[in-house]
Amino acid sequence: MTTTPPRFAVNETDFHDCVRFRSEAQSLWGVDCLQFSSSRHFFTILIMSISSVQLLKKFTQLIHLRLKFFLNWINYMDVALYALSLLVLIDFESDEHDTDIRQVWQWECGAFAVLLSWFSLLLYIRRSKWLGIFVFMVGEVGVTFLRFAAIFVLFLLAFSLSFYVLLQNQIAFNTPAWACVQTFTMMLGELNYSDIFLSHFTSSIYSKIVQYQEATVFVFIVFCIVMNLLLTNLLVGLAVDDISAVHRQASLRRIALEVEGILDINYAAPAFLRRRWMVRDRMVMPSNKNEESHYFWSWFNREENLKPKVINEALTRDESDLEKMSSEIKDLKMDLNKIMCTLSNLSKGKIAATN
Template sequence: MNGNTELAELLLNAGADTECKFLYHQSTFRSAKEDYNRWNKLYTMFPPPDAWGRTPLHCATKEGHVEIVRLLIKRKADVNIRDETGITPLLLAGSAKNNTSYECIVTLLVDAGADVKIKNLVTDTTPLYHAVILKSKHAVSTLLKAGAWLSIGSCYQTELHEAAANGSLDILEAFFNDPRITVADINKTDAYTRTPLHRAALGGHKDCIKALLNGGGSLIGSMKLSKESVMDVIFAHIPRPADFVKEIFDSKITKTSVRHQEGDSIKVTLDFSVLAPHGKEQQMEVLWSMFSAATEKEKVTLLQHPLIEAFLHLKWGKIRPFFYLLIATYTTFVLCLSVYIVLGIHNAGKFPTATYIFRILVFLTGGSLAIHASIQFVLSIRKHFFRQHELWMNLTNTILAVVIAISGFSNTKGLPAKSYEDLPEWTLHCASLAVLLSWSELMLLIGRSPSYGYYALMFAAVLQNILKVLLTFVCLVIGFALSFSIQFHGFEEFSNPWHSIVKTTVMMMGEFEYSNLFKATADEQLTRLRLTSRIVFMGFIILASIVLMNLMVGVAVSDIQGLQEEGHGRRLEKQAEFIRQFEKVISVKIIDSKWFPGLIGHYLRRRGRIHLKLMIQPELTGYRSYDGKNTKKLPLELVESIMSMATNKYKSDDVIIRNVSLEEIMEALKTVLSNNAERRITR
């Protein structure tokens, strides 16, 4: 216990038993009062262990006395002796306050045949778990070579969880170099459904995250309590998360040189497995979790990364026919709704047969699109639920259309209306809003297509900026409107505050009607406040008409100049949303049921999947997938971007290699060779 090697050896030479056990009876410390001082001194000198039945080897190991451990092992002490709770000396290694001797003791015990798979029955921990907690790579390697492996703790955590939480990259690499490691081990969840990736991200350990991803770690999955995905944790706990995620995506673009008879050629390989860790299933879940975690600016930036853009391009090429089918359906709906409104309102009672036919078409197409919009709501990101403006518009106009089709443009008595005046006001309101929103939604839907997307996005961006400016200066407009309602009270346009606000907004466009407002006749005085009204009117011209309108035009023009890059990202986002919704729809259980046609189900699933390896060859300005089928070309700009990134990465790696000394290269080579030799011996 005190580390006195000479005295221990003397006692052993005199016949002391290495297996003698500490078995003080508890009544020993409840002696009579006259013996209290004597027994208290003994208690101070030799404090009882945590459990009875421990041998000197237990005590020496726990206190970290290397020479005592070596001496006892030399004298044939049992290294697998257990105390009354089942604890062996190896489980006590590392318990000392000073753990400098820990690695030596573990090596001595393992070499002497200690059981490395022993488990603490109280804490469910193993010697390997203790080595990970103490961040000892040497001890971990020693235990792994002796046969130790990952175990499940009391909270279902493994040693990989603890190594990731501690940021122990060297220990993670020791596990990854072991041939027994599997992807299931790397993605094992604890009692809180946290994977090692979650634990590494919570600790902000970037290198560990990269190592886990390279080993097959999955970015899919969320924690049990907070419902946070790995992406959520990365964006919450790592500084400049967008740059870090870019580094991860950059590492999945690799460049290789191929030699053949005509000369050397370059191939760039794109690995999409980080985006689709489950293979052919749930290929959009990682991107969807990134959308939920990132800000709008980060999202637009990351979407334009060559790896993601190539991934979305391939996915979009697979499901493009379904998108065009949606546009065709929506176009049919909009046209049928427009014709139905024209027949039912502007030609009420004149064409009953045609009106009935288009009424049925509106009900069918509008009902189908309303169901589609409802599914989109269910599958949308809860975090951005109230910001899904397009979804709200889609659901609103389809529901209004269905309501109009059900009502059938009937009068208050339930009979078909014969004229415009017979129609109820609520029907006219619904029809007016439905036709406006449907055509607007069609414009936004076309905005997802690669050819016309920029123009629709430009319109949406300009509209958004103008609304922001108007909301910012709405107080100014209201102030002028109320002032005009007082000064020009005699005019119908300013007869009440609401009419005055509408007229003031129109006047901002330049329709001042100065001569009508300030005309004066002998028999009527329409404007009593002639001096004040002219001053206020001049202020309105300067502030609202000139300054505010030019401000809105300037904001719109400046945004359009920088909209091409942002618009490209927005278009990719819309495409990603449509792809994810398509994946969710084809993943429902009804498609796999025996009642659903097998050929259609197989076709849908095949359309929703892509291969996770892509090989680009500059001489082909395109790509060739590993299966050699369906060879197509990527956009030339995207190919150039990928090649440029791979070339720059290759140059930077070359610079790093040149800066490394020869001695460091030799040491690294020795390490690789020794690891390969150990693997062969293990096999």
């Protein structure tokens, strides 16, 4: 998609004999006929094969997981990615095979496929030990924003419709939809104060004049206070709180994700393969004397958590201060129970003696 010109840059009159570009696009793509390398078809077939195999794998998971397949939102994203990739690469017209110029709707599908491909890469990165925590942070902040989105949308609609009523003669606010987009960008810091609110001092063009100056300035000041100061700082505070919670649970979340991935792969396989290849138990000898003699093999096929040294340290490790304190508390409770039993026996004996 990044090395192929879009259809709007192509001169349609010279499209059949030679792929030439419009004069506006010649600074980017050149003035000569567009030449495509033969390797482009190889990579096209390769990507189509990979996408087809991945779709077949998803179909197999659907057969085995059934309803659980639809409960995982990642499956929707993967299926959309592979389906869009196929739609972009399939030649629906005869001239597409020779020129590789895609249709308008194919080009839009390609843009969404590129976006989903990088999101898919982020989902794989979150299994990483060092980078996964940052992906979790983005996810937690995104969930918090979705919870807050209802309040945010109300404020956005309120100010965008007010700006539309007051500034609909300007291009940025000439429709309610574009007014919402412009108001959202103004919230992010791109206020364009001089271009929007002071342009009537330097120009008498109809699309530059501010018709209702006092009301517009008042709404703009309220917008800066509510959206840029209050809501933005509120979102930052919520994000910081979520990030601190992710830091405390990062290792547990990563381990849970690894276990979940292993279980998904395990139960996605057919039952006869699970019965044949699943390892149900494994014996590990902590006092292995042959580790030093097979150092190269142990390094090549090592498992850090199953080394004899690690196992011995786990079996003979010293108690931490917290564990020592908890054991002392248990001993004190046992001694206290013994004293209470002794006192109760003495009191019963004294009562019997008096009788």
